[in-house]
Amino acid sequence: MARTASSFAQQLRASLRQRDFLAGLLFLFLGAVTTLEGAGLHQGSAERMGPGYLPLRIGLLLAAIGLVIAIKGARGERAGVERFAGLPILAATAALTVFGFAIEDLGLIPASALLVLAARAISWRGRAVELTALVVVLAAIVVVVFRYGLGVPVPLWPTWGA
């Protein structure tokens, strides 16, 4: 009994590195969320579908397919999944997030500078001069093209003072 348990744990650990097993789990998860959201809405009937009719069914189908993919993935001798790279994920998402927080309050120029710095935070290699130049050049391009060339209505600098 103990042996089956440990071999099960072993197999589970092996499965967690299996690409299709993980893909199946992801679909299962997305399907479950959709199902729950859909179930909370008015259903109606096939003839007169309510807003929840399709989400519930799409969710269930997605979860079912996810389950099949996961089982097939766990059983088959499929390729494993590569490691996820933490730093690049952080750099790209942080860059966009920082920009989103900055654009309306700090203005276009600081937001652009912050985005470039956040994006480059993972590869500081290269000299400070180069980085400064990149920030200045990109900010200048953005200001000239979007603000003056195309007239995008965003402030250039922080707006709280004005």
Next chain:
Amino acid sequence: MSMDLWNNLALGLSVVGTWSNLAYCFAGVLLGTVVGVLPGVGPVVTIALLLPMTFGLPAVTAIIMLAGIYYGAQYGGSTTAILMKLPGEPSSVVTAIDGHAMAQRGEAGIALGIAAIGSFIAGTIAAALMALFSPTLAHFALEFGPADNFALMAFGLVGAVVLARGEPLKAIAMVLVGLAFGLVGTDVASNEERMTFGLSSLADGISFVVASMGLVGVSEIIANLEKPEGERTFQRRIGRIWPDRAALRAAWKPILRGTGIGSLFGVLPGAGASLASFTSYSVEKKIARDPSRFGNGAIEGVAGPESANNAAAQTNFVPLLTLGLPSGATTALLLGALTIQGIVPGPQIMEQKPDLFWGVIVSMWIGNVMLVILNLPLVGVWARMMQIPYRWLYPAILLFCAIGVYTVSNTTADVFLTAGFGLLGYVFIKLECDPAPLLLGFILGPLMEENFRRALIITQGDFHVFVSRPISVTLLAAATVLLITLLLPAIRRGREIAFQE
């Protein structure tokens, strides 16, 4: 009939063909291309930003300049889709697949050249088709009722599974994920919010630009950044700039097929134009001798969809001008701009204002010509963008992406959402799930639901409507057959494995 063709085109040409108009058209193409080529700034944003320039001009001049901007923006969009893998509108999603693979192989020039040539041929043929058959085409568009629209989209979704790389089952799952994302927002029939998790920024649904820039573009950046610097995609040699004879030989049939598919789908209101390029891609992949080349830089995968897209962009003017029906955000903008110039769409526009109708058509064709004249020499320049060191390029791409996404509806929520989709897209890359079927499901899902419900509301719940209408039953039958042929090999393979065991 052929007299009509020449008379119509000559009339249009006489309206727009002055030197100063041509100069405005050229300026439009130039601006459209230059802004559209900025990574992350898709055609919608480009056109929205450049529109005000045309307001002060006389109507005819404004229209021809708009034509230039329109085609410039579209081609600029294709250029970034190919070079940077940043699809800014539905039609460039498939271009990005094989176009970018070609660019990574050092064939950016060939891909861009074929895109320009294919677009030009498609635009020319489509314009001629319109000159001959516009009234018939307008009538054809009206035949499509809600049940038929639903069937068309169901057919399109099955096609999405064809175009996907990898296992059909995973592709089907991705279509479903796309459908689920598409349902986020306010339900058309009941006006109820759903799957918004209480976030007011999701009340209007997820914008296509956000989903596509995130899933395809940002995820690609993350994936590139984890590679050692030497292996990053963008620092390859440029290679050939012009398509050679072999490329042209491989491309001319897909171009013609794409033109046919695009001309037909472009007439259909609603999702017609975005379905055109997806369908063309699926057709090319289906009839190719070696479908495994698709996704790894098959030239047919660029030539077909780009031609289909451009042909559809032309024939789309039939429902646009006779019914006021745009096929997407880009054409909706164009329609708004034409309306400001006093072109009010209606069934009689062809008879009552033939000069304007044909002026617009010929303008669009001239926009195409200008595009080729301007861009073939520039292909080399664009291709050289690939040589900019990646550590300079990716902050720039992210920056333009952020501004581009923000500008679509001036909300910061869209920028955050793009980051989220970037992360999700990266997970999909790791799990080898192709985002293209997801994006098609995302576009078609809400339309499908809308039309399905509408068909049943109109018939008061009579499901016969889907099999009693000739268009609907034909399309549904075709979709079923396609689905079976898709799943058969998988089932057979499964059985073989079972037998071996």
Next chain:
Amino acid sequence: MKRLITKILATAVVATTAHAALAADYPDKPVRLIVPTAAGGSLDTLARLLGQRLEAQLGQPFVVENRPGGNGNTAFEYVSKAKPDGYTLLVASDALAINPSLYKNVRYDPVKGFAPISLVTTAAQVLVVKPSLNVKTLKDFTALVKQKGKAITVASPGSGSAGHLAGTLYQSEAGVTWTHVAYKGGGPAVADLVGGHVDGLFVTLAPAVPQVKAGALVALAVTTPKRSTALPDVPTVAEAGVPGFDVTNWQGVFAPAGTPAALVDKVNGAIQKIVREQDIKSRLIELGFEPVSGGPADLGQHVRENVTKWAKVIPQANITVD
């Protein structure tokens, strides 16, 4: 009496000069015109036309900024909370007055949240039907609905849209019930009606008039108390059967509450000049709008009336939306 008038005039002159200094400099930088719909729609088109002419009048760019979302609520809330300095203006329509009765959580006050500047245009809805239905008058159509009931389908450009509300109001006033079919915008609805896939439609004039003139659709009635310039032969609903029936769409320009009256008056003056320009006037009529004149107070009055009316009609008609 005469003295009273002189006194009022004198007060007005004093008030005007006091504000003149502030108003003289305005605008000295670009003004943002917030539009609550996506680019390309009819309200967007109106705003862009207006922006272009305002720039010519006042010498600074009037930049159209689309903030779609929540059927307009996003933009309404945004402008009502913007700085009242005259550099953030709103181009709004019926939704501003309808939404508070339609949605539960609306975070703006259509009356107190804004300084009304000017009504720009009004517009009628028209009831159009497909020719194969073989009805020529509203009476015949109503009789047909009485006979066939839910088998008759009448479309609208959207759930909760002015067309939906006009149709619902008509059903309750005329005592009939049909099947309502919601579309996403007027264009697709008109196309499906021309294709014969639905029987009738309440919609704004712009997409319908060309089809009516081409004989592809039959116009039965317009929803305004007066006939429309674009369709002079089509009776009003009030004439054709339901006296007092009035659904008038409107488009107007607003500033955030607290914007100095001098700036409001200056923009109002410019808009009033613009809607009288012959070129703009005919363009607007072609788009299905009726240019109207009036001061800030007229718009304020109009909004108040509309808010009250929809607050009464919507619960009665049992249209609820989350």
